Amino acid sequence: MIAMLERMLLIRRVEEQLGDDSLAGRLPGNVHLYIGQEAIAVGVCANLDDDDYITSTHRAHGHFLAKGGSPEALIAEVYGKRTGACSGLGGSMHVADFAKGMLGANAVVGGGIGLAAGAALAAQNAGRSQVAVGFLGDGATSEGILSEVLNIASLWKLPLVLVCESNAYSGISATANVVAGDLVARAAAYGIASLAVDGNEVLAVWDAAREAVARARRGKGATFIDAKSYRLRGHIETEMGFLRSKYRRDEEIAAWALKDPIPALERRLVEDGQVTADQLESLRAGIESSVLAAVEAALAADPPDEAVLAPAIIGME
Incomplete structure (x- = not known):
């Protein structure tokens, strides 16, 4: 539980930093932050090994870090530096770390669903006990690829876990207005x-994922987990620069902030006597120091080599 809290705190602090950097104009592109949903990625990935696979969405930083990715590599990638996870060529919406089984974020809505199914099929064909987890948003459930994957995953008993992060919004549209049914x-x-x-209760997510992963490893097939949560920040950090009006009420955001998964876990650990307030403060201070050091390293790093960039640019012309 303490390890999961530490990982959730790391995700939160990295996202806060990148959010500040985005609004200050220090990043080469926009960012979609994971703040408020940390319990889902951490609760799921705590059940996975490095050789298990995950695929992600455009809101990928939390998945990357929950799977064991380096915060230094993530921050440098978002900054577009050669020390980044993808040598600065992927950016925020295309972070990946194959060594950790993180097969990549995806700017295409629902784009990771089919990739996760393919990874699960590859593991099944190889006779390994690996599991593939595909993270998706509730907006992606309207994409046809989900129906196709559910169909073959059922028929072929793929070692697949699909985790829908139901955060109540599809972009700036309320999910209730664009997604039908249960x-x-x-x-x-x-x-x-x-x-x-409950996607804000990390132990509930961990327990559901534990059973799903165990089922997949036993060859018993796929699981679909609908994790109910809420993103406490906007769809993208700079959205109020181009939106004419707010699409969420301040009261709604405030009500969900009271369900923030991080303070809830901290209270539980303190009440159970597993940590003290001083230990929590020390943990936060260590994370703060490491994140600031990662930012400094990213600022000092070089951009991608021109020899690497040139073929990519020529291919786009």
Whole structure:
């Protein structure tokens, strides 16, 4: 539990830093932050090994870090530096770390769903006990690829776990206005083990993912987890620079902030006597120091080599 809290705190602090850097104009592109949803990525990935696979979304920083990716490599990548996870060529929406089984973020809505199914099929064909997890947003459930993957995952009993991060919004549209029906029932209709879970309760997510991963490793097939949560920041950090009005009420955001998964876990650990307030402060201070050091390293790093950039630019022309 303490290790999961530490990872959640790291994700939160990295995202806060990148959010500040984005608004200050220090980043070469925009960022979609994971603040408020940390319990989902951490609760799921705590059940995975380095050789298990995950695929991600455009909101990928939390998945990258939860799977064991380096904060230094992530921050440098978002800054577009050659020391980044993808040598500065991918940016925020295309971070990856194959050594950790993080097969990549994806700017295409629902783009990682099919990749996760392919990874699961590859592991199954190789006779390994690896599991593939595909993270997706509730907006992506309207994409046809989800139906196709649920179908073959059921027929072929793929070692696949699909984790829908239901954060109540698809971009700037309320999910209730653009996504029909019960997502758990939709997946269950394909014969897939399906359940909903409180995505702000890291232990509930961990327990649901533990059972799903164990089922996949035993060759019993796929699971669909609908994790209910909320993103406390905007779709992208600079959205109010081009939106004419707010699409969420301040009262709604404040109500969900009271359900923030990090303070909830901290309170539980203190009440259970597993940590003290001083230990929590020390933990936060260590994370703060490491994140600031990673930013300084990114600022000092060089951009991608021109010899690497030139072929990519020529290919775009």
